Amino acid sequence: MTVAVIVATARDADPAALTGLVDALADRLAALNVPDQRVLARPDVAPALRAVGRAVTECAGETAVLREIARLARTARDGLAVLPGDLATGGEVLARLLAARGAGALTVPPGDGTVPVRTSAGLVVAAGSATHRVTAPDGGFPGALYVSGDRTGFLAVLADRIAGLVDDGVLRVQDPVPLLLVGLVRAGEPVTACRAGALPCLRPRTGDAADAALRAVAAADEDAARLAAAVRRDDGSLPARAVGAVSPRFVRWAAGRDLTPHAVTAMSAVAAALAALWFSGGDRAGLVVGGALLLVAFALDCADGQLARYTGTATPFGAWLDATADRGKEALAYAGLAAGAADAGVWRLAVAALVLPAVRDLISVRAPRGPRARSIVDPFDASVPEPGGDWLRRLIVLPSGERFVLVAVLAAATDARRALAVLVAWNAVAAGYALAARLLRSAPRRPSTARMAVR
16 A cells, blocks of 8 residues: 655744644545555644644654655555645645656646756656756646655665765755655656646645635636546647547546446447448548548547546556557558549558558657666756657657548548548658658767756
8 A cells, every 4th residue: 555655844834734734635645545644744743743643753854854754665565655744735636646657746837836847758857956956947846756666665775865965965955855856867767747737736834825725725626627637638639639629528428427438449440430431432422421430530539548537547458459449440441442442553552551650650669768867966957958849740750640630631622542642642751751760860979078057
């Protein structure tokens, strides 16, 4: 069972406010089936917490907190969550953190009162502390960290090492938890950025601020926030973003009727099969109706993943099934177009349209690489933020969503031969782009002596 460590040692937090916030946080963790809670508190706060029935370990300083976290991490077989005692947030935000695989850190929009972080591709790639600076931060870290059971041993070693560096005066510390995040990131551990989004995630310091924060948490519409997070309208795919503007109603409707994501995947496959059947007629009406059905299949393909995330039923098998079904739906659509054209040349185009994306994917395969390890002693963030332009790359490589829409529109507007010919040409460009990118990555480079640092 996951162990939750609540760190109630903030120096500038009012003791009465801190006691109330710890009590509220503990109740929310218990509601998420995390009853094993250990509270680390300042000596002046500990009596009030014991008075409300909390088991408390007194920690007089930051290094004591780090060493106690290390001790608890060694015995936490199913995962360890470290949370600030003055954190005011709801169950949905905490659930996102506890669902992280490997390691996760809660992130909020950048602002005062949080430690700066920078994220990329859903991971925290740079984190700040009283010692460490971050180049071009795009978020804040409110101090909530989770490490799964297979990483707790490393966290224990890391916490002990950081405590030693603080004792030696190598690292400065105001809050010990950001140093743990810095240590994980600098060690090359992938740390998932668990975004709070629009949901309240606050660290009030006074009694009035704490009361206001708890009222904001109670008033938040967590179901709407969970639905918005499931839709992912900013995933970079233009067709998926367009579907995301209308799919929330369907996702909520499907969840209310206990439809599973697999059932929606099956509905998408049926729509694609019907599209292929209409395509096979070869007439104008068949191409128009088939194109419309293919767009329905694509919309349902987006909705199955959204439903899985909304209901918390996403699994690796579901992701595999969805990707496999996508390839099958493409094959059905291209075969239907070729059958309707009754031309051997169109069949060759259909085969090429199916094979070229697989060739591009094969060229693009790279061994997974984690973040580059760096010394925790170095206060500067030497990594350079990657430039934007993901939307242009997606346009060039033409992922499955864009292919569905392109075929549907071109088939309805022109004919099978033109639709498949355009798709083959675009896929050929995408394969050439992938090959050029692979050759550029493989080319030997002279080592750079430039080092970016903010001083």
